[in-house]
Amino acid sequence: MELIKEIYEKDIGYDGKNSENIYKLRKASRAIILNDLGEIALLYVSKNKYHKLPGGGIEADESIDIALNREVMEEVGTDIRVLGEVGVIIEYRDKFQQLQISYCYYTKAVGETSKPAFTDEEIDNGFLLKWVPLDKAIDILKNDMPDNYVGKFIRNRDLVFLNKTIEILNNIS
Template sequence: MDLIKEIYEKDIGYNYESINISYKIRKASRSIVVNDSQKIALLFVSKNNYHKLPGGGIEAGEDIKTALNREVMEEAGVNIDVLGEIGTIIEYRDKHELLQISYCYYSEVKGDIKKPSFTEVERNSGFQLKWVTLDEAISILEDDAPDNYLGRFIQSRDLMFLKSAKCLLNSSNI
């Protein structure tokens, strides 16, 4: 899978003073999920004023696509057929000594859309699922104003995934 970008704190307006960081590595999978109306799943995190793509961490014993299917079912309430790869983004979250590798795919809804089953943390963060066009999603993320460190990384990462997907779709590579 192609590397799209490496995101550093300076890219999101932070400059955490750290030397010789020993990063904990977290791998995650996420997807741009398209329904029959050609709209994509987008999650609004109301507590911190940003949007994100469905997806999350790969748990012990899972492969990337198993985690992807689990996360998309939990957060968007759908099973998916993966149609292609978007790419990989690496985030250097120095403040938390975390290096996150996110693998992003493009997929379509398979079967019925059900109600998401958000975790308690996601419910407390005010997660809300919406379906919007790809162009609307890009515009929404460009206008977001996350009020926390994590939200700014997510905004930057997912905006890059959406713009990369648009380029891939326009060139018909997926």
């Protein structure tokens, strides 16, 4: 999978430095999910005023694809078929001494869609599922103003994934 970007604190408006360069690794899977109407799933984190792509952490005993399917079922309530790779983004979250690697795929929703099964933390953060056209999703994220550290990384990361997806889909057509 292609590495499409590395995101540092300077990219989100922070000057912090992890002088020890010690990071705890977190791997995550993300999905751009297309439905039959050509819309994609987008999660709104109302507590911190930003949107994000469905996905999350890969547990120790999981492969990327198993984690991807689990996260999508939990957050969107649908099964998916992977259509292709978008790419990898590495985030250096110095404040938490965390190195996050996100693997993103573009997918198609298949079968019936059920209600998301948000975790207590996601409920507390005010997660809401939306379906919007891909170009509108980009506009939404461009206009988001996350009020927290993690949200700023997520906004930056997911905008790159969305723009890369448009590039990929335009090359297919």
